[in-house]
Amino acid sequence: xxxxxxxxxxxxxxxxxxxxxxxxxxxxxxxxxxxxxxxxxxxxxxxxxxxxxxxxxxxxxxxxxxxxxxx
Amino acid sequence: xxxxxxxxxxxxxxxxxxxxxxxxxxxxxxxxxxxxxxxxxxxxxxxxxxxxxxxxxxxxxxxxxxxxxxxxxxxxxxxxxxxxxxxxxxxxxxxxxxxxxxxxxxxxxxxxxxxxxxxxxxxxxxxxxxxxxxxxxxxxxxxxxxxxxxxxxxxxxxxxxxxxxxxxxxxxxxxxxxxxxxxxxxxxxxxxxxxxxxxxxxxxxxxxxxxxxxxxxxxxxxxxxxxxxxxxxxxxxxxxxxxxxxxxxxxxxxxxxxxxxxxxxxxxxxxxxxxxxxxxxxxxxxxxxxxxxxxxxxxxxxxxxxxxxxxxxxxxxxxxxxxxxxxxxxxxxxxxxxxxxxxxxxxxxxxxxxxxxxxxxxxxxxxxxxxxxxxxxxxx
Numbered sequence: 312x313x314x315x316x317x318x319x320x321x322x323x324x325x326x327x328x329x330x331x332x333x334x335x336x337x338x339x340x341x342x343x344x345x346x347x348x349x350x351x352x353x354x355x356x357x358x359x360x361x362x363x364x365x366x367x368x369x370x371x372x373x374x375x376x377x378x379x380x381x382x
Numbered sequence: 383x384x385x386x387x388x389x390x391x392x393x394x395x396x397x398x399x400x401x402x403x404x405x406x407x408x409x410x411x412x413x414x415x416x417x418x419x420x421x422x423x424x425x426x427x428x429x430x431x432x433x434x435x436x437x438x439x440x441x442x443x444x445x446x447x448x449x450x451x452x453x454x455x456x457x458x459x460x461x462x463x464x465x466x467x468x469x470x471x472x473x474x475x476x477x478x479x480x481x482x483x484x485x486x487x488x489x490x491x492x493x494x495x496x497x498x499x500x501x502x503x504x505x506x507x508x509x510x511x512x513x514x515x516x517x518x519x520x521x522x523x524x525x526x527x528x529x530x531x532x533x534x535x536x537x538x539x540x541x542x543x544x545x546x547x548x549x550x551x552x553x554x555x556x557x558x559x560x561x562x563x564x565x566x567x568x569x570x571x572x573x574x575x576x577x578x579x580x581x582x583x584x585x586x587x588x589x590x591x592x593x594x595x596x597x598x599x600x601x602x603x604x605x606x607x608x609x610x611x612x613x614x615x616x617x618x619x620x621x622x623x624x625x626x627x628x629x630x631x632x633x634x635x636x637x638x639x640x641x642x643x644x645x646x647x648x649x650x651x652x653x654x655x656x657x658x659x660x661x662x663x664x665x666x667x668x669x670x671x672x673x674x675x676x677x678x679x680x681x682x683x684x685x686x687x688x689x690x691x692x693x694x695x696x697x698x699x700x701x702x703x704x705x706x707x708x709x710x711x712x713x714x715x716x717x718x719x720x721x722x723x724x725x726x727x728x729x730x731x732x733x734x735x736x737x738x739x740x741x742x743x744x745x746x747x748x749x750x751x752x753x754x755x756x757x758x759x760x761x762x
Contacts, residue, residue, distance in 0.1 A: 319580060319729035320580070320581065320729055320731060320732045321732075338726045338727070346731060346732075347711055347714070347715065347731060347735065348711075349715050349718065349731065351718070351722075351729065351731065352722070352726070354726045354727060356727065374580050374581060374582060374732075375580055375582070
């Protein structure tokens with residue numbers, strides 16, 4: 312079953328820590344965002360394989376926006 | 383002739399022969415402040431001029447704080463008149479987005495809870511035998527708000543100004559060290575891990591943003607008139623920001639005015655740190671009580687957060703109560719870090735920002751209320 316990684320808050324994508332095809336476990340950092348001049352690690356809601364990363368470094372995102380998909 | 387040259391050269395040694403142990407100690411303390419600012423990045427905009435001012439004032443025979451001295455001029459002009467802290471507030475108002483206040487008005491109440499340290503510390507300082515006015519100046523460190531602390535202490539206890547400002551600014555930068563142990567101790571494992579729903583930032587209308595500073599000024603000033611200069615200037619700065627038609631004034635407030643005043647304010651505060659005034663037991667007690675004040679703010683904020691957690695049936699994570707203090711946005715960042723440490727999927731930053739923005743206004747209003755109450759009691 313696919314799960315989506317969503318942006319917890321409005322901010323900017325700082326780094327992408329997991330690439331498509333990579334196996335991840337729950338709570339592994341997928342993407343690091345920047346909000347309020349602070350680094351916010353966004354983690355995998357569950358384990359699986361990264362299917363798709365939907366954002367690029369430097370991109371601005373809204374709260375709730377899809378960042379990546381894991382299955 | 384030879385003897386005249388000899389005594390002239392001896393004059394160059396005057397500084398050294400007059401250098402006292404206290405002045406050496408103060409220069410070392412100034413060095414620590416400079417190190418914290420430059421090496422550690424703690425409030426450098428203030429600690430660098432304060433540290434340097436503290437070196438200057440402790441140079442023997444230079445008399446920079448004597449009548450007509452350079453630092454004395456800045457002190458008399460800006461601090462004795464209280465004009466520097468008031469001007470700083472225009473800058474803070476112009477820099478602060480109070481938008482997070484609108485997204486969750488309930489959480490803003492934490493910004494009031496985070497001010498209780500002021501009142502508890504006032505009682506504590508009175509209990510320890512401090513003079514009433516000194517106790518007021520010490521308690522206001524609990525506002526965790528530099529300009530408010532400077533405003534109040536320059537007015538009621540100018541001899542404590544150096545200690546109070548050093549405490550206010552250094553503790554503000556130490557918030558990431560002071561708060562987490564208190565937050566951890568007061569919350570249960572379940573509370574720490576509570577995930578809060580995502581903050582959807584509702585667009586706030588321009589009218590609301592413009593009316594906000596005007597209404598806050600009128601209401602807060604009528605309740606606590608003694609705080610009018612502070613809240614008035616803070617809100618004026620915010621109105622310049624939000625009304626959108628005075629970009630130049632907004633720019634001047636957040637850049638030129640804030641920068642110039644910060645520099646001169648820091649220097650003048652450094653000027654109050656002459657050895658004979660600063661090296662006293664009193665100073666240590668001020669520093670100690672200031673730490674207690676900020677700790678108590680955090681305790682009250684988190685306890686209030688626990689109450690809100692209970693009332694909301696677990697929808698509010700009590701950790702965000704710690705952001706009810708004025709250290710903005712430091713305290714909100716601390717909350718995010720502590721929250722995510724216990725639950726990696728937890729993001730409390732935006733909720734904490736609401737509490738933090740509340741704390742920013744809360745500290746000014748709390749200080750104003752304290753002054754008005756004390757005036758009502760005939761103490762000031």
